[in-house]
Amino acid sequence: MTDKAEAIDVLAEFREQLYRCMTPRADALFELTEALLCTDGPVKRWSGCHLPRSAGAATAPMYNALNHGRTDVEVLCRCLAGLPLPRAADGRLVLAVDVSPWLRPDGKCSPQRSF
Structure with a gap:
């Protein structure tokens, strides 16, 4: 990208396309996706996720989206x-x-290999 505005336009278009990949329960799936991407580190509990204020903490629509929502993988690719x-x-x-x-301290070609 040569321009910040151009980068924002590309991101906005990507977000629209990503939303269109999600079929049933797209709103909740999209909110969950954003929450996962905006959370630092691995997510072990929904309470550690940055869910939008409107979603609350792991409400029924979120679980419903996880159980019944779908993403069209071909369109996403x-x-x-x-x-x-x-x-x-x-x-x-x-x-x-x-x-x-890759940690392989017992590897024959690279003994004691580690960070």
């Missing part, structure tokens, strides 16, 4: 594949890579 790739100012792709070693 097309939506994700259509997103623009992140680029630096000079046009090069910007990708994030995790290069931390």
